[in-house]
Amino acid sequence: MxxxxxxxxxxxxxxxxxxxxxxxxxxxxxxxxxxxxxxxxxxxxxxxxxxxxxxxxxxxxxxxxxxxxxxxxxxxxxxxxxxxxxxxxxxxxxxxxxxxxxxxxxxxxxxxxxxxxxxxxxxxxxxxxxxxxxxGVQRPAIACLWPSRNPSGFNVMLDVGADIRADARDLVQYALMGASYARNGLGLGRPRVGLLNVGTEDHKGRPEIREAGQAIAAAADDAGFDYVGFVEGGDIPGDRVDVVVTDGFTGNVALKTGEGTAKLVGDLLQGAFTHSPLSRLGALFALSSLRRLRQRIDPRRVNGGVFLxxxxxxxxxxxxxxxxxxxxxxxxxxxxxxxGFEERLAMRLAEVGEIAGEVEE
Amino acid sequence: MxxxxxxxxxxxxxxxxxxxxxxxxxxxxxxxxxxxxxxxxxxxxxxxxxxxxxxxxxxxxxxxxxxxxxxxxxxxxxxxxxxxxxxxxxxxxxxxxxxxxxxxxxxxxxxxxxxxxxxxxxxxxxxxxxxxxxxGVQRPAIACLWPSRNPSGFNVMLDVGADIRADARDLVQYALMGASYARNGLGLGRPRVGLLNVGTEDHKGRPEIREAGQAIAAAADDAGFDYVGFVEGGDIPGDRVDVVVTDGFTGNVALKTGEGTAKLVGDLLQGAFTHSPLSRLGALFALSSLRRLRQRIDPRRVNGGVFLxxxxxxxxxxxxxxxxxxxxxxxxxxxxxxxGFEERLAMRLAEVGEIAGEVEE
Missing domain, CATH: 3.40.718.10 (Isopropylmalate Dehydrogenase)
Incomplete structure (x- = not known):
């Protein structure tokens, strides 16, 4: 490199x-x-x-x-x-x-x-x-890193709020941009990309999502990623995919829901450990492990939405x-x-631009 | 009663x-x-x-x-x-x-x-x-209970997956049905209802959401709930509202994202407590507090999506x-x-049916 x-x-x-x-x-x-x-x-x-x-x-x-x-x-x-x-x-x-x-x-x-x-x-x-x-880009997207079960510790999700709309063509471009980000930001050679939906079966979801799914599958090989198909909310912090593609409305809600849930659990955990003298003693013994956990899910560590x-x-x-x-x-x-992310992304988008372009025809 | x-x-x-x-x-x-x-x-x-x-x-x-x-x-x-x-x-x-x-x-x-x-x-x-x-109901909804910072310990969210579409009229009916559920399922006299969006300002979101917001505000008083306006993903486990209204696509993704995030944090917590002999000892001391926490966020306790x-x-x-x-x-x-939830909900929907009906005109 x-x-x-x-x-x-x-x-x-x-x-x-x-x-x-x-x-x-x-x-x-x-x-x-x-x-x-x-x-x-x-x-x-x-x-x-x-x-x-x-x-x-x-x-x-x-x-x-x-x-x-x-x-x-x-x-x-x-x-x-x-x-x-x-x-x-x-x-x-x-x-x-x-x-x-x-x-x-x-x-x-x-x-x-x-x-x-x-x-x-x-x-x-x-x-x-x-x-x-x-x-060739119609709508830029905001990508975030999400704590996950993957070896890297993170998944990429986009769009998390640049635009509340996204048609099939936008979703295909998000897949390309997200894969490129995962390659350069997380160092993954061949990222696995999934499209967020309410179920994994082919007939699920809105028409633009089904259309985008087919186009992403067609673009995957040339763009150097694996398309795993539809994924669900539970896969965002999971290990089935490295990149989760969705529209900015859904992505923004999912991001804030996940943050809010993690924060609630963290606060309740803190409450549990200060509840009694015995639990405070327990926290003392487990201090270094708890610190490691806190660091693993600390939202500050993944601070930074990247505009793609x-x-x-x-x-x-x-x-x-x-x-x-x-x-x-x-x-x-x-x-x-x-x-060198920026240059590579521009090149990649130009290369597979025709594929993404075909979706609208 | x-x-x-x-x-x-x-x-x-x-x-x-x-x-x-x-x-x-x-x-x-x-x-x-x-x-x-x-x-x-x-x-x-x-x-x-x-x-x-x-x-x-x-x-x-x-x-x-x-x-x-x-x-x-x-x-x-x-x-x-x-x-x-x-x-x-x-x-x-x-x-x-x-x-x-x-x-x-x-x-x-x-x-x-x-x-x-x-x-x-x-x-x-x-x-x-x-x-x-x-x-008067166009689309039934599925409502779930969500662990939250509210005194009852839960919020209501709907729709979490009955239908991936929802127009303004549907969202208004979801508000009525969700308020009725919160009144009877959680025992709240005057539930606070919010409409899920990507920001709290009036100009945010898709047109049908802005339209629904105005209609829900108009219906609130007659239907016996308070409308707090737009809420964000972070409010789903929060204490700003008791009822979160959204379409079934967004609600389903949010529900599964929240579940997946809570499960990830729980698993990491378990890992932290078995990491070293010292942390295992700590877990032993804090056992009863940790059990209480686990029970508080146990998804089995809130098992049950209600069809409304x-x-x-x-x-x-x-x-x-x-x-x-x-x-x-x-x-x-x-x-x-x-x-007596069922009878009251039917009555309430009939009472305010005209308001919800006006949205489409």
Whole structure:
């Protein structure tokens, strides 16, 4: 695997650092958590550099405090996209916001990927406007990693909320993009792809799903993945597939249902272990095992929805992400950049574009 | 609350017992698990009686072995609906199967509700054919109970798989039916109802969801529930609402995703506690707390999807249900019968039928 040449981000970063453009203003916890996340990511990745967009004074103070001057460049913006801003408004009047400028830095070649904790709809709108969709892509998708029973520990699911609609052709493209992401993000040579449905029998589901199933099966071999057919909600955290394909409405509901369920179980578990002196003692003995479990299902570790189908790598971090979450999103974006993911995905989409195109005819 | 007069099931059951008709052949674990479930249910409910449909010889032997002769009547059938049978085939040729006869016993007034572990699609088809839809109902729904942060410990979600489509009018009826179920099944005076969407803002989601939201808001007061607006996947196990309304495709995926996630976390937890001698010791100390947690999230306890919108109470038990799961489904059906749920739901649907009807105009 040859690594693409990396780009310099001004003077502070020496050559061959992977530069990530970070919107430092979008998260619920403010720029302090973002800079702390940069520090955590940099501690694990000596070749990382960042361009931070946002309140110049606050960011410079945080960077100095954490001694990140050598790998972080600050670009001041006074405007910020809020969680309430409508994507259409941000598209018209968003120029000069930290989010806009963070995307623009990728467009201008100053950075290889962008990370933002901000408003998902606005980030997708700005990314589509400035980075453009890849040739042949009708609807970009957001892919997430999901804790699973697979050896890698994760499955890929998409779309988890870029667009509430998806026709058969979109679902076929999601399969291609998801397989490519699994190959480069999880290192799987030949990912297994499944299409989410309410049953595994061929006659189940909506017409567009049955149509997409046939087209994905036809595209699988050329695109280098195995199509396992329809899968169900229980397979999302399972080991039958590596990539789960669905529309953005269903995927978003499934993602949030899974997160909510895991959190409920975790909270009840915590309650169980503080219930009595004896159970507190038990927790003490089992502490290291419980820590390992917590880490395995920690949603912060899989923080980072990747936007697929665009002319640039965009990673959306959870709005409520803390430093560990931000570090995970930055680490993921750097890993994807180094895998050459973007170039390969574009190539793959062009190669099998005709197959996906045939679905609509 | 006055209890409706109960019906006698032949000689074995004395007057005022609540008679449940049970399809004993549908489950993966065979009639033995079903009869054991009857025994568990009867141990907690002295007023329960059952009519068991299926292999007469096997069932009679099981009943004798468990000393259930006084409360169980066996009705022999040699035919069984399999999990592979298509609903349309069962509708045409299903007469004489254990499932068909179990439903027929409710239609004939021999029992007050039916419980089956069999093929969901076939059970819905036979139930619609023999029990008919309630006046004004376009699509019946399947409602499930979901472990939640609410004081009752559960939320209601519907539809979880009766029909993959739902238009605005269906969603309004699901809201009415779900509120009625929460009132009678969970004992909530004024349930809070939410409509599942990908965000809580008014402009989010598909057109039929926005339309349904307005109609549910208009119907809420007359129907005796509070409408809280759009909810997200994370609210399904949460405490913002008691009833989550969605179409059968999304609901089915969410249900199976939640089950799969809870099971993954449970298995990882088990793994964590057997990982080292120290953690095994810890588990020993925390045993009673862990048992309580396991019971709280045990899917068998909430076993039983209730079919709503039909002229009779039908409870679908999980195909893989063991005796505890079957007992929960039978207990739920008896509770619903005694609450007078069916009569009230029919009345409520008739009352607000005009409101729901207006949506389509």
């Amino acid at each position: 040859t690594e693409p040449a990396d780009i310099r981000a001004g003077d502070p970063s020496p050559p061959r650092r992977t530069v990530i453009s970070v919107d430092a203003m979008g998260g619920d916890r403010g720029p302090g958590a973002v800079v702390k996340g940069v520090a955590e990511a940099a501690a694990h990745d000596p070749d990382l550099a960042v361009i931070l967009h946002g309140d110049g004074e606050a960011l410079t103070a945080e960077i100095d405090r954490r001694g990140l001057g050598a790998i972080a460049e600050v670009r001041h913006t006074s405007e910020v996209v809020s969680m309430q801003d409508k994507p259409s408004t941000v598209m018209r009047r968003g120029a000069g916001t930290s989010m806009w400028n963070a995307v623009e830095a990728v467009r201008d070649g100053h950075a290889r990927a962008v990370v933002s904790c901000g408003n998902t709809g606005a980030l997708m709108a700005v990314s589509m406007l400035r980075l453009r969709k890849l040739p 189908g665009l002319g640039g790598t965009v990673v959306k971090s959870h709005g409520g992400a803390d430093a560990t979450g931000v570090a995970a999103a930055i680490g993921l974006s750097a890993r994807l950049v180094r895998s | 006055t209890e409706p007069a109960d019906i006698r099931a032949g000689d074995p059951s004395p007057p005022r017992r609540t008679v449940i008709s049970v399809d004993a052949m549908g489950g993966d674990r065979g009639p033995g698990a079903v009869v054991k479930g009857v025994a568990e249910a009867a141990a907690h409910d002295p007023d329960l009686a059952v009519i068991l449909h299926g292999d007469g010889e096997a069932l009679t032997a099981e009943i004798d072995r468990r000393g259930l002769g006084a409360i169980a009547e066996v009705r022999h059938t040699s035919e069984v609906v399999s999990m592979q049978d298509k609903p349309s085939t069962v509708m045409r040729r299903g007469a004489g199967t254990s499932m068909w006869n179990a439903v027929e016993a409710v239609r004939d007034g021999h029992a007050r509700a039916v419980v089956s572990c069999g093929n969901t699609g076939a059970l819905m088809a036979v139930s619609m054919l023999r029990l008919r839809k309630l006046p 919108g039909l002229g009779g109470t039908v409870v679908k038990s999980h195909g893989g249900a063991d005796a505890t799961g079957v007992a929960a489904a039978i207990g739920l059906s008896a509770r619903l019968v005694r609450s």
